[in-house]
Amino acid sequence: MHWVETIPETTTGADRPPRRRRGRISSIEVLCGILLIAILGQSQLQSVLDVPALRTGSTVFVAVCVQALPFLVLGVLISGAIAAFVPARVLRRVLPRRESASVPVAGFAGVALAGCECASVPVARRLIGQGAAPAAALTFLLAAPAVNPIVLVATAVAFPGEPGMVLARFLGSLATAMAMGWLWARWGKLEWIAERALRRLPEVQGGDRWKTFAETARADLVDAGGFLVLGALVSAAMGVLVPAHWFGVLGEQVVVGIVVMAVLAVVLSLCSEADAFVAASLAPVPLLPKLVFLVVGPAIDIKLFALQAGTFGRSFALRFAPATFVVAIGCAVAAGLLVLGGVR
Template identity: 50%
Template sequence: MSERPSSVPASAPSLGDSLVQGWGGPDDDQALPPPEWGRPERSRKTATVWLFALLILVLAAGQALLAGRFTHEAFLAWATVFTAISLQALPFLVFGVALSAALTAFVPARFWQRAVPRRASLAVPVAGLSGAVLPGCECASVPVAGGLIRRGVAPAAALTFLLAAPAINPVVVVATVVAFPNQPEMALARFLASLAAAVVVGWLWAAFGRSDWLRPPRTHHDPDASGWRVFAESMRHDLMHAGGFLIVGALAAASVNVLVPREWVTAVADTPVVSVLAMAFLAVVLSICSEADAFVAVSFTEFSATAKLAFLVVGPMVDLKLIALQAGSFGWSFVRRFVPLTLALTLLFSFLIGGWLL
């Protein structure tokens, strides 16, 4: 028998052995080659830079070639809505991604084990009330919730925070008071209805939710890396990932916004139940940032106060761009169950709190 070449370590498996035993040895159940096998090393940072450079070139070329051709009013309205949604949400998305990366990199898991109660009946309302502390919109809440789940927080509590933070934070409350100067009860009704819906969703998810319904957010860094490296890698990945779904949601929202005639909306304003459902539908498709939606709601003068409340409660918890972000972070199996539950409870508490206070 010929000797093994000196350049190959005695412990290195052959190709045939590797396919049978796995690349890590006979005790390793992963019978696949390592991802980098047979491929030259590539820098992800370099690829990201070139991707952005290519995107900028395509946009510049498209603007030069197509400017002046798309001047139809419907297209201009679509472009305006798409740009407004994207630019309005992007700063908050970056803030949420940065906060999520900081939680992943610098806050140890044992902190959350001490800060969040173990019992779901207590953890859910604590997470809901903590949403009143963080100023941000729904785009920021998704990556933050993913970061909390990665650090060991119970999914029910993290999802409660995801719903409550964009609806009851101080910026949103103040904006609602300013938008409705003669109706201070609107801000109180919004706070109570949003908090109640978020907490009940969390309790129901804790009681009936299954682990296979929610795809756990993945960790995209070396566990032995330094804190700053983990922060940079987590932020880069989450920003590219969530940013893509934000664009998809903005495209869908802009398209529906242009295709649904305003006359159809005003025609149902005089019907109590239908008007609430119509305003909830508008909140979903318009996908307005929670810091600005109160100023849009007050402009619908034909609708009742309860219908406007539904617009303010549903929008920060269920809209097209938020659905896209949730699907990208937690999977469509999660969205199919979580979104209908959230929509039903936001409508229920809009009717209950609106009928009581407004």
Template identity: 65%
Template sequence: MDWHNPDLMTSVAQKPQAPDQPPRRGFRITSLEVLSILLIVALLGREWLASLIAPDSGQFSATVRTASTVFVAVCAQALPFLVLGVLISASIAAFVPASALRKVLPKRSALAVPVAGAAGIALPGCECASVPVARRLMQRGVAPAVALTFLLAAPAVNPVVIVSTAVAFPNDPEMPLARFLGSLLTAVGMGWLWARFGKLEWIAERALKRLPEKQEGRRWLVFADTARGDLVEAGGFLVLGALVAAVLKVVVPASWMSALGSDVVLGVIVMAVLAVVLALCSEADAFVAAAAYSLPLLPKLVFLVVGPAVDVKLVAMQAGTFGRSFALRFAPLTFVVALLSAIGVGLLVFGGAG
């Protein structure tokens, strides 16, 4: 800045600003407002949008309407819990000092991982909510293995998910227990694997950048700014994942499901893949699994354990939050661990009934 310019000096003198206060900004449309408007239009005008894309009756029109229904359903199910996760993430950034988090968790990652898995019980949310929270924990100095354990445990072992599973399977009381054990084993197992083999360079630098301690008077401003940024970033990848899930939903023929009841191995494989591509919210997926009456309990359990751990929208959000290099390593390994955990727990709990 050229302080010898008299015009500039006059302009600065005429418009003084306090150094400790951010400049006032008038209302302007940002990416958050655009995202909110698009989601509201999609939710309220689903039929109208479908008629614009496919105005004629017929198979194509029915396919478009089915895809639009799936897209809106995925967004509507996940968005409230995404907002919950964003608010928790912003609260951690603004109000929770790094020293407090380090005091609560054990210093050794091997011991902190199961603690983080148990802490997932306290957060009633879906996988969308856990992604921004996990990143904020990393930025507060929590070990990545611990934060990732919480990311996997929170959407699968919380009371809301367990109760919804019990309601969906009233005649199979062992299913909620099997889901809890399989999901907790997946989260803790992945945490221990990452603590042993994971590398920091696999995670994007933006997700590991430490947050400075905030001044007392600016905490609410930090809360608002952090919530806005996290919602726009995570919401965009949620929309992308929901779009992929909608397209895949109409591509998979419904007749294939009837052939899975007689082959448990094939049923396990197909249900694991469907859990990834359908991208259902963890609070609602139990009712979808229970509706597959022809399937044994073991493939249904695989669907319920794999889905909250790895699906298309979650992979997209992880790639946007932690980087593509992270997602390419974390998602396939999570899929394998979740699949093996579900099979092992299912064989133990269900026995011959699985």
């Protein structure tokens, strides 16, 4: 089936984006400035706002940001390098022609090629645009941000006394990606994907590669950094405002805890390089609901739904997102029971 369409590249003066004004402060400088002030001025802020709850909240906020930021920076740098220097056709060439057989290959390719959720969507769109099987592209979309070495190392750092969390997250996330790929290969339809996502994308050429690298890394850092700060704020607020016995209920009511943490992962929309630190900060919550949080978040959340709807079309997102949510919960629970040895 030849359904890939080539679009001629045309560039006119009207199509060119306006040049940025020199000296303009962007959102990334604002984000770094706020984090720097929060880190360096923590003691001064505590003396001005000498309230125990605020001291506790500020400590949690700074700790989450400081722990997660190095992994986030490394992740967006790798994401930018992939966008600029690794053509998607390289992956397409190594994928088997049989759609169902290409799913596991694409899943394990996500282990080697790190990227955040925001970066995996355009990569998957590029794969489809170059003729790769949609099932393989969607498997890569789910696997790359969830099972890459950066995310696994961040999980190990966030849970130093629980090495099983790393293996459980790897197995749960990889199973989610491959299950969704096989489900698409069996029941997916091309008409669910918007026509614009099936068109060939121009390759990055020559001197534009470094520009693409810098712009992709900067954009991903701004997007993911904003969600990191938001997640840290929510984590700090929950640690201060929500009574500890409320989280204790999640341990007593396992099913409720799993559902609550799954919904929380969708709502918070954290970056996969940082979500482990937020989950680890919720000390009273058992490991199994935390694992569900870590598997569901990179698979589907609010920002991913918006990106999928904008890239592949609303018809696709309305079918793919709910199915991913259910499959991710099931795979996370199965991996937790298998690796963690039960509910704890």
